[in-house]
Amino acid sequence: MNEMDYRASEARYYMPAFSREIMIERGHLSKVWDADGKEYIDCVAGIAVCSTGHCHPEVTRAICEQAARLIHCSNLYYVPGQAELARKLVEITGMHKVFFSNSGAEANDGAIKLARLATGRKNFVAFTHGFHGRTLGSLSVTHKPAIREPFLPLEPSCTFVDYGDLHALEKAVDGSVAGVFVEPIQGEAGVIIPPDGFIAGIREICDRHGVLMIVDEVQTGMGRTGKWLAIHHTGIEPDIVTLAKGIASGFPMGALLAREGLEFKRSEHGSTFAGGPLACAAARATIGVIEQVLPDIPAKGKRFTNLLSAHKPRSRGLMIGFHVGNDCPAVQKKCAENGVLVNCAADGNLRLVPPLVITNDEIDQAAAVINAAIAGIGE
Ligand SMILES: Cc1ncc(COP(=O)(O)O)c(C=O)c1O
Numbered sequence: 001m002n003e004m005d006y007r008a009s010e011a012r013y014y015m016p017a018f019s020r021e022i023m024i025e026r027g028h029l030s031k032v033w034d035a036d037g038k039e040y041i042d043c044v045a046g047i048a049v050c051s052t053g054h055c056h057p058e059v060t061r062a063i064c065e066q067a068a069r070l071i072h073c074s075n076l077y078y079v080p081g082q083a084e085l086a087r088k089l090v091e092i093t094g095m096h097k098v099f100f101s102n103s104g105a106e107a108n109d110g111a112i113k114l115a116r117l118a119t120g121r122k123n124f125v126a127f128t129h130g131f132h133g134r135t136l137g138s139l140s141v142t143h144k145p146a147i148r149e150p151f152l153p154l155e156p157s158c159t160f161v162d163y164g165d166l167h168a169l170e171k172a173v174d175g176s177v178a179g180v181f182v183e184p185i186q187g188e189a190g191v192i193i194p195p196d197g198f199i200a201g202i203r204e205i206c207d208r209h210g211v212l213m214i215v216d217e218v219q220t221g222m223g224r225t226g227k228w229l230a231i232h233h234t235g236i237e238p239d240i241v242t243l244a245k246g247i248a249s250g251f252p253m254g255a256l257l258a259r260e261g262l263e264f265k266r267s268e269h270g271s272t273f274a275g276g277p278l279a280c281a282a283a284r285a286t287i288g289v290i291e292q293v294l295p296d297i298p299a300k301g302k303r304f305t306n307l308l309s310a311h312k313p314r315s316r317g318l319m320i321g322f323h324v325g326n327d328c329p330a331v332q333k334k335c336a337e338n339g340v341l342v343n344c345a346a347d348g349n350l351r352l353v354p355p356l357v358i359t360n361d362e363i364d365q366a367a368a369v370i371n372a373a374i375a376g377i378g379e
Contacts, residue, residue, distance in 0.1 A: 003035045022336060027054025030358045032341070040336065041366045043354040044343045048187065048219050048319070051246035052289040053355035059249045062285035063278055070277050075270065081280035088287055092228045095241055095257035099264055100275030104218035104244030105133025107254035108181070110269055111240045112137045112156060115179035115212045118262055124156050125172045125211075126181040127163040129346065131188035132216050141181045144188075144346070164194045166201040173205055179212040179240070180205075184230035187219035190349025191314050191321025199234045212239040212262075218254070219319075222246035223290040223356055226297040226317030233316065246356075249289075251282035293356050303360060304352065307367035311350075311374065320352040321345060327377045334373035340366045 001009070003023055023035040030053050032042045042054070052059055070080060086098045101107040116122060126132065126141040133142060140154035148154065156178075161168035163186060173180065182202055186192040206213040215238040220230035224246060227233055231241070239262060244254035254274075273279075297317040304320055305313045311322040324331050328344040335342045345351040354366070 022341075029053035029056065030355045030362050038339070040339050040341045041354075041358075041362050041369075042341045043352045043358075043366055044341045045353055045355045046250055047245070047343065048224060048353035049245045050250050051222055051224070051356050052249045052286050053357045054250075056249060056285075056289055056357070058289055059282055059285040062281040063251065066277050066281035072273070072276050072278075074272070075275065079275055079280065080277045081284060082275050082277075085275075085280045085284050085287075088284065089243075089255060089257060092287070093241060093243075093257050094232075094237070096260040097263050098255050098257045099269060100279070101244070101254035101256065101271060102252050102274050102279075103133070103254045104216075104242065105135040105138040105254075106271070106274075107218065107242035107244055107256045108132045108141065108214075108216060109135050109137035110256045110264075111179070111181075111214045111242055112141070113269060114240060114256065114258060114262060114264060115214060116156070117264075117268060119178040119210065119212060121176055121178040121211075122156055123176045124158045124179050124181060125169065125177055126158050126160055127183075127186075128160050129163055129186055129189035129192065130160075130181065130183055130216075131186070132181055132183075133218075163189075163192065164198050166198065166205065169202065169205055173209045173211055175209070177209065177211050179214045181214045181216060183216045183220065184234070185220050185225065185316060185319060187319070187351070187353075188345055190323070190345040190347055191319055191351055193314050193316065199231065199236050203236045203238075206239075214238065214240040214242070216242050218242055218244045219353070220316075222286070223294045223297060224317055224319050224353065226294070226301065228294075230316065246290075247286065248279055248282035249286045251279050253279040253283055290356060297356060300358065300360070300363060304363050304367060307364065308370065310371070318352075318354055318356055318358070321349045324348050324350045324374065327374075330377050331370070331373045334376060335369055338369045338373065340369040342370060 024032045130143050132138045141158045159172045221243045241257045301317040305315045313322040325348040328348045
């Protein structure tokens, strides 16, 4: 189908929930090519998903080899590769056990269920501008009014307090609260880094009230910030961690990990597809690649932010954001015209979450295009 016919078919047959312009046809590591053969450096990476870049040979090989052997068998049986992946995730996160899902939202739904089971309480507290997903459970702890309000009333009941405000959190937490949901760095909000001591303060308040601390690392996890989890920069141990996005290089997968003593018992949770053979193969290969590049992430992040210093970037590792304002969509468009994909997150913040395998040359080229786009728009 040619590009015109494709666009017409999409308009006629696909529900218009997304707005999109570019048709990406293929990718290799940090580069993608559109239907006209135009090349881009991809600083979006499927929004922090393609951690090993596009079609990394080790990930592609693992998926293809597994696809030739067994694509699906059901969690009624031992799934090839699942226990190895569970062990690896436990080792790199420092948590105790894992349960797989197919997405970040579903991992957070699992966390809601586990927290209710463990505490016997019903309600949650989360933070303003936080994003945890769009299923009905995860949407109830997601703040953005525009995506939440059309679906009210939502269950479970959630109180939102300002990100960074421990006094407000203290007031909101009482004996009805099962868990506090927090992103260690807010991604959809535009890479917002909380004040020092915030994560430790949440831990302390949760401990005092017997409330579970649920850390959503769907965007920040799997090496993005230079450590396996962003929470590892703080030394704080959460009760539950959720992962997805970068875990399997774009093969759909999520996971919730819990500390010792917190687990689903028989029949308390389940999923047809979650933790299937292909997803586990993709995730194991992804972790192998990230292990190789993880030591370089802080220096690569620093290189990128130094080149963008005029815009006062907020960053940790290869998770970078800065305020552009109302011109953000125009900057995004200009960058794409000049061969760099970037993404506008909330409130006029430009977000850069490139593949963790991005090279220094690609960083230099991308930064030059971004700086020129902002300078050009400002004129
Ligand atoms: C922090 C965070 N949590 C949860 C989600 C939802 O993940 P998914 O889209 O895989 O359901 C996202 C997606 O952007 C996210 O950034």
